[in-house]
Amino acid sequence: MSHVTAEGPASFFSGKPLRFIAATILLVNGMFPALWILFTSLKTEAELTVKPITWFPHAPTVANYMQAFSDQPLHIFLFNSFMVALLSTCTTLLVSVLAAYALARLNLKYRGLILSAIIAVSTFPLVTLLVPLFEIMRALNLLNTWIALILPYTVLSLPVCTLMLVSFFEGIPRDLENAAMIDGCTRLGALFKVVVPLCAPGVFTAGILAFVNAWDEFLLALSFNSNPALRTLPVGIQLYQGEFAFPWPVISAALVVGIVPVAILIVIFQERVVSGLTAGGIKG
Amino acid sequence: MKKTLLTGLLFSASMLALSAPAFAEELKVYISSQHQPQVWRQVLDKFEAANPGTKVTIETGGNTSEAQAQYLNTIMSAKDSSLDVLILDVIRPAQFAAAGWTSPFEGKDMSVYLPAYAEANTVDGKVVALPAFADSMFLYYRKDLLEKYGIEPPKTWDELKAAVKKINGGENNADLQGLSFQGKAIEGAVCTFLLPYWSQGKSLVQNGKLTFDKDAAVKSLKLWKSFVDEGISKKNIAEVATDDTRKEFQAGNVVFAVNWSYAWAQSQGKDSAVVGKVGVTRLPAMAGGDQATCLGGWEWGVSAYSKHQEEAKKLVEYLSSPESSKFMAINGSLLPTYPSLYQDAEVVKAAPWFADAKQVVETAKPRPVTPRYNEVSETIRTTVNAVLAGVMTPEDGATQIESRLKRILR
């Protein structure tokens, strides 16, 4: 009797219909908004205000994409976003690898305190720091440079990445490191030659986190880099909106252009992100 | 294509500016990209030609009045000296003057401008900015429909209601909306509130002091709510922003619309269903009151932190001159700030509808001139929005506006 009941749900849970339903739910949940924006970007403004609304574009047009690129230098926004995100990812990783190693390996007396401090100061929303930060950037003569964004973005991802890497590093047996040091490596050498490569999945995941955080940010980018040649994508997207006008199809086209690079990145690296998280980074 | 070229030019111009040898004076002008920087560029070129040794570059910023204000607020509160000349929404000069962000123009004769602009740019007897171009709210209407039913353009809101009912009865078109206006919590909603309020002969702020009349406020809010309740305006009016009004009207789905001047050109454009069927007039009055409308437009200010005060002032005088105003009227369809230009043959030829616009702009009132305008605006627009959404009664709305404004303008 109990055998039968155990078998029944088990076959359902691993059965095809359930997998089909599950896949549908996951895909609709994850993809629908992006797809909807894709559809919108292919419609004309007139089609957008037709009632009842249309789902698929009746006469698909790429005119919105042409306009997105001609109204604003979208390629420049893309380039800036990409470079700022990439560079801030590198600095985040470097700074957090060093800090995480110190916290994980060096038997510090105040380890708990330092860890707490790193997390505590980083819980502060950057939104509220806008004016003082602006003054600092101006004082350092960094306004309208990539660095003005790279510095705060590095801080934005620092705590999560540090925490993640600390737990990764703790998972690496000390013997391996010691062996490397006996072979003539310094501590720092051992860190970069042994520890970091062994934690590659974790470092990678932390990198993706940092990249996405930087790619997303809007408010600081808006305020610090006003030079059109230095604007990032989220700020650039805002520029399609006029005082009165809100050209949805063109904005959608620009959004799609903004989503695609990250989507490609994810398609390439999706396995690593998930395995990085799995490998123990989030065990705390 | 044209735009690509222009963006390209602008971009290469700014690149050149970085590499070009230092000029005696280099001025940086802040214009938002919605204000046709490419046309202003031509005016700047003329200035450069007349003033050898001075180089002017444009910096474009956020596209909405609020985005610009946020950006300028950040820059100016950090006392940044990189911008010399700023374009300011008509509601901002008072705030900029109080914060000490703009340099006053000593001994400037403002009587040459439309009176409303003289008023909007004068704070405590000092001229703090000079007009760039004019604008105001208009009542757009469907000339064809009004003619069909033998209706004159309405002079009061009651006449407007009656007209809508007559047209709706005849047209029997469920998609045809009687009146579209701005109910979303945007700057336009401040004007929405003020139109009927002013029409009752009341003012909101005088000499920096609150002169709030609660009865008039209740009546104003009730009027707008009644449009929703009587089915003259859409139920979702609380999410309607300025451009939604423009789109609905342009698609031929609206009889009357409250909007700024920018909607005119587009209503006569290729995507419009109402080409040649549009009239503009002054906004209606409350029964027994005067017709009143809301003043728009933008001003030029000189940053107090600019290191080129004299040159910057000279540039602003030029940008605000009759010559530039005329050039922008013809080439940028911007309403002139000088009354005489509305009769100018070349201007009228380029934009015939300016003849109708003059009486509207001339009688437009500026929104309250106060340094804390942003707070006043926030209070009014969120309340109007809440009342139209049905979250708050007109009475409670008026009480809320009164108590908050009292705190702000204490």
Next chain:
Amino acid sequence: MTTSTLTTTQRIEKEPPAWTRMLDLSDRALAVLLLAPAAILLSLIIVYPVARLAYTSFFSLSLTSGLPAEFVGLENYQLMIEDPVFWETTWNTVLITLITVPGALVVGMGLALLANLPFRTQWPVRLSLLIPWALPLSFAGLIFAWFFHSEYGVVNDVLNRFGIEGVIWFNSPDLAFAAICLTIIWKTSSFMALIILAGLQTIPRSLYEAADVDGAGRLRQFFEITLPLLKPAIVVALIFRTITALQTFDIPYMMTGGGPGTSTATLAMYIHQNTVSFLDLGYGSALAVVMFLLSMCVTVVYLRIIRTKE
């Protein structure tokens, strides 16, 4: 040429450069050096600005008044207590946190359990979890504002197709709030799901097989094996989510701008408004300090939990 490079490499292998050898002398010196970049960055970007905010919060400093800064002690904090909008936005922030954090957890758990099924091709499933996470908040706000539009939005269209009359989402405080919470949950549940999925994949199959032998049902297995083993992962995810929920800004800013009225405005939005729009730096700073304290409370709880684990 080759010889010279060779000798250099050899020299490095034999004796490391002086500066690194020096570091080997003491862990403390090394620790200071390793932590220095993080410390400098955090001081510059966070500690110093926060200190300035705290200082400014004791001054009456409104740039629109034209008056110089004046020390007023706790007056800004007193104003805050009397300010109904402060309480409303704080309450909204707390409510958003209380709704969207557990909401994201439940939805994320559901998505993770579904994604953990043995699919033949894994990447579309992963992609569907990664896309919402990688989508910028400001984009998500824009997109969902369009979704919930009463006339042209897809949400009402779907409702209509099921014979339910669409509603004007942004006309009612409750519906607008619900729309915002749904958007936040959608945006944040996928990262929750990723973390839980990662946790699920580390649970050894043998545990379930043993439970099967014992005759434990799926539900019992979930509560007795899956959930306890996932707990550490979930706790970390929850804390980070809570902190970001308290900072909610982009999504309501883009979707409703805080309306109708101020019914969907958050504390972060109110701070931004007071400093950047109203230029009331004194009051804005005081608000920011309160927000900082709020975040600190969560952090303290977090650190407690981490410590008890160790």
